[in-house]
Amino acid sequence: MNPAPSVIIFTVLSGMGFGYLALLGTVHDYSGVAALAHWFMGFFLATAGLVASAFHLGNPSRAWRAFTQWRSSWLSREAWFAVLALLVLAPVALSAWLGLGLPRALGWLGAALAFATVAATGMIYAQIRAVPRWHHWNVPVLFLVFAVTGGCLLAGLRGPAIAALVVLGAGMVLHWRIGDGAFARAGSTMGTATGLGGLGQTSVFEPAHTAGNYLLHEMIYVVCRRHVPKLRALALILAVALPLLAMLFLPGRYGPYVAVPLHLLGALAQRWLFFAQAEHVVGLYYGKR
Amino acid sequence: MTCLPGKTDRALGLVIDLDTCVGCQACVTACKGWNDQGYGVPLSDQNPYGSKPSGVFLNRVHSYQVQPEVAAPMIVNFPRSCLHCADAPCVTVCPTGASYKRVEDGIVLVNEDACVGCGLCAWACPYGAREMDADEGVMKKCTLCVDRIYNENLPEEDREPACVRTCPTGARHFGDLNDPQSAVSQLVAARSGYDLMPEQGAKPTNKYLPPRKKDRPDQASLLAPLLDIKATGFAGWLDRVLGKI
Numbered sequence: 372m373n374p375a376p377s378v379i380i381f382t383v384l385s386g387m388g389f390g391y392l393a394l395l396g397t398v399h400d401y402s403g404v405a406a407l408a409h410w411f412m413g414f415f416l417a418t419a420g421l422v423a424s425a426f427h428l429g430n431p432s433r434a435w436r437a438f439t440q441w442r443s444s445w446l447s448r449e450a451w452f453a454v455l456a457l458l459v460l461a462p463v464a465l466s467a468w469l470g471l472g473l474p475r476a477l478g479w480l481g482a483a484l485a486f487a488t489v490a491a492t493g494m495i496y497a498q499i500r501a502v503p504r505w506h507h508w509n510v511p512v513l514f515l516v517f518a519v520t521g522g523c524l525l526a527g528l529r530g531p532a533i534a535a536l537v538v539l540g541a542g543m544v545l546h547w548r549i550g551d552g553a554f555a556r557a558g559s560t561m562g563t564a565t566g567l568g569g570l571g572q573t574s575v576f577e578p579a580h581t582a583g584n585y586l587l588h589e590m591i592y593v594v595c596r597r598h599v600p601k602l603r604a605l606a607l608i609l610a611v612a613l614p615l616l617a618m619l620f621l622p623g624r625y626g627p628y629v630a631v632p633l634h635l636l637g638a639l640a641q642r643w644l645f646f647a648q649a650e651h652v653v654g655l656y657y658g659k660r
Numbered sequence: 661m662t663c664l665p666g667k668t669d670r671a672l673g674l675v676i677d678l679d680t681c682v683g684c685q686a687c688v689t690a691c692k693g694w695n696d697q698g699y700g701v702p703l704s705d706q707n708p709y710g711s712k713p714s715g716v717f718l719n720r721v722h723s724y725q726v727q728p729e730v731a732a733p734m735i736v737n738f739p740r741s742c743l744h745c746a747d748a749p750c751v752t753v754c755p756t757g758a759s760y761k762r763v764e765d766g767i768v769l770v771n772e773d774a775c776v777g778c779g780l781c782a783w784a785c786p787y788g789a790r791e792m793d794a795d796e797g798v799m800k801k802c803t804l805c806v807d808r809i810y811n812e813n814l815p816e817e818d819r820e821p822a823c824v825r826t827c828p829t830g831a832r833h834f835g836d837l838n839d840p841q842s843a844v845s846q847l848v849a850a851r852s853g854y855d856l857m858p859e860q861g862a863k864p865t866n867k868y869l870p871p872r873k874k875d876r877p878d879q880a881s882l883l884a885p886l887l888d889i890k891a892t893g894f895a896g897w898l899d900r901v902l903g904k905i
Contacts, residue, residue: 429779430777436757436758436774439755443663444662445753501784501785501860563856563857563858564856565724566856566870570726570870571731573726573727575725576735578722578723580720582714583714584715584717585782590783653788
């Protein structure tokens, strides 16, 4: 699948932002200007991601319609969860800043909605059976673990952040291991795609068209696959290993300052791979994956 | 609503005969020609006369080589378009309600005025049936020529999809696949019509008829009995007499 920058930035930033907002709404009790700064950061990340996501739409002015199909569409559910989470958490943020003393339960509700948003983002990909690497429960789980890890790092929660980083490292490796065999397990081949497999070995004789098209550009993206081992190592080192060292050995508040930018870079690398490595079964018609 | 209707009254669709298709691309051209001026925005082309042309097509014809274990390889021409699936995964993912499956005839359509152009439906389709229009930012797909098949302004023989109407070898058939008595259903039954990628669970409506097996070199020719001519009448008498001399 084509790793569109807008979608990569959206999933990484808003995932981190919603994870952070969830922690601010529950375990943290900043007050005054400190609260304002932290909450602003959370809202900025979450909404910047949402705005970025609008850039890959063909008709962004119709985006309001995306709220109508929550009964069947995970993309629609994500839109609802995101807006509800931001609406519920806004008074919580105000209360923390101005000391209004709103009940903590509202923060927990907001946190639940924030995590639901991230899970829905994961489900948008996991629901797509035609991309076997994505069609697995580990995808929304990995998105959630990324959100929790990013949130813990931003919040400077040393112990939870270290635990989350360890889980994230294991999760990334598991995600890759499960994903690598997914296409073969799905059982789709050029033989089943054309139905000619029973007659003999099927191969492409002539392409349907000699120039590119939307399918080739959007779903049959085969650039940079040979760099996968290097990029995986880079993603693991940047998103997990270096932030872990920073949180373990740097004194006090300096850990997060070093860990957050590194983790963000690693998360972007992982998300780039998430798209670039995902193979759509339509590639079988073109003899490509 | 992008929830699928559990059951449709009819299941209009195509039956494509891979034994007969000669890969002439006439259906591709007819499809593009009709849908340039009918339902929804025209199918736009980008840089059509330049070095890197591209554009939207709702029907594309591939060509495959099939190598059986003990026979000469076969070339199979393979038209690919929307299969109007019963469990259409493209419909349920749509966030705006632009994609829908009609209850009355099972046709999967896009209401282009409501399409936000997110492209998720094209991701969800295993068959590559949907292509985004780069000019208008809306998703295009086969409409089964919904603006032809019910169009009373057209002569009756033209009330079928443009690809079917134009096919010079009769490789494309159109009808109701829910009705076991329909010509297309009987064709599917007689020729063992099959689904593409059944493992993807989309339950496609369109069916494909497999190419018939080709003769093998060591097999006796079907014409052999005709070559064994028994002369009769005068020629027969001459044959017998000459044989005895």
